[in-house]
Amino acid sequence: MKTYPIPMVPGPVRVPAAIRNVYLESYGSGDLETDFIELYTRTQRRLKEIFTTRDDIVIMSGEGMLALWSALKSCLVPGDRVLAVATGVFGYGIGEMAQSLGADVKIVGFSYDETINDLARIEAAIAEFKPRMITAVHCETPSGTLNPLDGLGRLKQTYQVPLFYVDTVAGAGGVPVLADDWQIDLCLGGSQKCLSAPPDMSFLSVSPKAGRSSKRWAMWATTPSNPSTRPSRIGISPIRPVGRALRHSLSLPDCCWKKA
Ligand SMILES: Cc1ncc(COP(=O)(O)O)c(C=O)c1O
Numbered sequence: 001m002k003t004y005p006i007p008m009v010p011g012p013v014r015v016p017a018a019i020r021n022v023y024l025e026s027y028g029s030g031d032l033e034t035d036f037i038e039l040y041t042r043t044q045r046r047l048k049e050i051f052t053t054r055d056d057i058v059i060m061s062g063e064g065m066l067a068l069w070s071a072l073k074s075c076l077v078p079g080d081r082v083l084a085v086a087t088g089v090f091g092y093g094i095g096e097m098a099q100s101l102g103a104d105v106k107i108v109g110f111s112y113d114e115t116i117n118d119l120a121r122i123e124a125a126i127a128e129f130k131p132r133m134i135t136a137v138h139c140e141t142p143s144g145t146l147n148p149l150d151g152l153g154r155l156k157q158t159y160q161v162p163l164f165y166v167d168t169v170a171g172a173g174g175v176p177v178l179a180d181d182w183q184i185d186l187c188l189g190g191s192q193k194c195l196s197a198p199p200d201m202s203f204l205s206v207s208p209k210a211g212r213s214s215k216r217w218a219m220w221a222t223t224p225s226n227p228s229t230r231p232s233r234i235g236i237s238p239i240r241p242v243g244r245a246l247r248h249s250l251s252l253p254d255c256c257w258k259k260a
Pocket residue numbers: 010063064065066068090137139140141142167168169170190192199
């Protein structure tokens with residue numbers, strides 16, 4: 001494998017040996033042992049700090065797209081209006097994903113070398129289209145751009161849009177993410193970019209409103225996400241090695257903008 005002093009790639013990034021070593025550990029049954037729940041809870045706590053949120057955190061085994069799809073599939077039904085604010089491949093792509101689920105999608109599009117810079121255009125679209133969900137991408141990895149999200153959050157609040165969905169797969173852990181301040185209901189991250197873990201974990205914050213609005217069987221229902229119903233044992237396959245790898249990466253000082 002070729003290595004570069006500064007790998008100018010969007011990820012997956014090089015995984016430090018300490019994190020790779022976690023995968024060599026053996027692990028026991030989620031039916032008989034409680035360690036996984038403890039690990040899950042500690043990791044949730046750290047991810048809340050990374051997202052600067054009080055909302056619940058759901059962690060899943062799977063690449064970043066799993067978080068993107070599960071949030072859309074859990075919260076949308078055909079006919080829901082979705083306003084996709086798009087400045088790059090992923091922003092436009094999320095609009096297409098919502099459309100494929102039967103949502104009525106309107107795109108407010110910018111070119112790939114722009115960031116969100118015309119709130120008046122977005123405001124007019126929200127006022128006219130009255131979306132149930134606004135979607136946006138924080139860091140558009142292929143373009144290398146970072147979108148400001150505070151203005152979108154204010155518009156969401158002013159127009160009482162129920163759900164604000166943000167892909168920060170490439171931002172989480174690398175730059176501040178202020179999910180609560182920016183009014184984000186579904187904040188989506190992945191393990192393999194700024195967090196320097198392998199590409200097999202995704203996670204999202206779920207606001208109470210997003211949780212209540214899950215209209216069909218929520219894709220995150222199989223994870224021990226709800227503290228009030230959290231079991232001491234779980235009947236699903238525990239994702240302990242990947243969970244441990246993520247937890248380990250979250251404690252590395254050079255992986256995150258915000259230290260533990
Ligand atoms: C902004 C953004 N969102 C989502 C994804 C999807 O993540 P994954 O490749 O882990 O499925 C990527 C991956 O490059 C990304 O850059």
